[in-house]
Amino acid sequence: MSADTIALTFEVRPPPTVRPKLIADGVMGMLVFIFTEVMMFAGLVSAHTIVRSQVAGGMWPPYGQPRLPVGETAGNTAALLASGVVLVFAYRAFRTEPARARLLLMVSIVLGSFFVGSQGVEWVALLGEGLTLTSSTYGSFFYVIVGGHALHAVVALGAMVWAWMRMTKDRLTAAELATVSTFWYFVVLVWPVLYLKVYL
Amino acid sequence: MRTSVVLLALVLLLVLPDVVLACPVCFDASDENRQAFLATTVFLSLLPLGMVAGVGLWIRKRSKELDED
Numbered sequence: 001m002s003a004d005t006i007a008l009t010f011e012v013r014p015p016p017t018v019r020p021k022l023i024a025d026g027v028m029g030m031l032v033f034i035f036t037e038v039m040m041f042a043g044l045v046s047a048h049t050i051v052r053s054q055v056a057g058g059m060w061p062p063y064g065q066p067r068l069p070v071g072e073t074a075g076n077t078a079a080l081l082a083s084g085v086v087l088v089f090a091y092r093a094f095r096t097e098p099a100r101a102r103l104l105l106m107v108s109i110v111l112g113s114f115f116v117g118s119q120g121v122e123w124v125a126l127l128g129e130g131l132t133l134t135s136s137t138y139g140s141f142f143y144v145i146v147g148g149h150a151l152h153a154v155v156a157l158g159a160m161v162w163a164w165m166r167m168t169k170d171r172l173t174a175a176e177l178a179t180v181s182t183f184w185y186f187v188v189l190v191w192p193v194l195y196l197k198v199y200l
Numbered sequence: 201m202r203t204s205v206v207l208l209a210l211v212l213l214l215v216l217p218d219v220v221l222a223c224p225v226c227f228d229a230s231d232e233n234r235q236a237f238l239a240t241t242v243f244l245s246l247l248p249l250g251m252v253a254g255v256g257l258w259i260r261k262r263s264k265e266l267d268e269d
Binding site for chain 2: 019020022023031035038039042043046049050052053054058
């Protein structure tokens, strides 16, 4: 070897292992959004609790205001919870049985739509009985809290319909389904808390 | 002049607490109302901490699962 020759040595290393993402970007973004929404509902429920505790004589609903339909809403709540359970099965079937996942997602959408539709019918009846946004703090809390939830439910149902349409074209990714499902689980799980606080 | 201003300030300090509501949540002395304030304060304080802790634990669990795979 001559004096001006440089000896190069190469260390052969194994290729770096690519670790899958812990959480899909969409799910992470959705979780941050849900955190803010949970705090909004927590604030509203807390305000409702305090106002209710200040009512003289503990008369709730106030005099002249209609009682909320506890029984009918319990049925709607069951439909909403069933929708969430069906969505869990749809998500599990997504990779292995796409046709079954499509069917289950549709069932979940139908159950969710039944909940929203029934709540709408209930609202029309309550408006007819004189419960409005300005009739009392009772009415204000009812429409703001339950209406806020209904708004979330409608948007989440729209997202689920979008997911179903993409699923029928084989374009839906697991991350997209997880993101939409996370939103719907929030809508489903926050409702029993609102029901217990507002209706009972 | 300065002495009179100080005296006036002292008198106001003695009188004003009786006029204004020093505590914005002390207008109702009912036990149920106090309990409601206490419960909602605890609820709103712990809820964000619980959510962050829950997601943190879930990420940790998921990380361990990926390491084992």
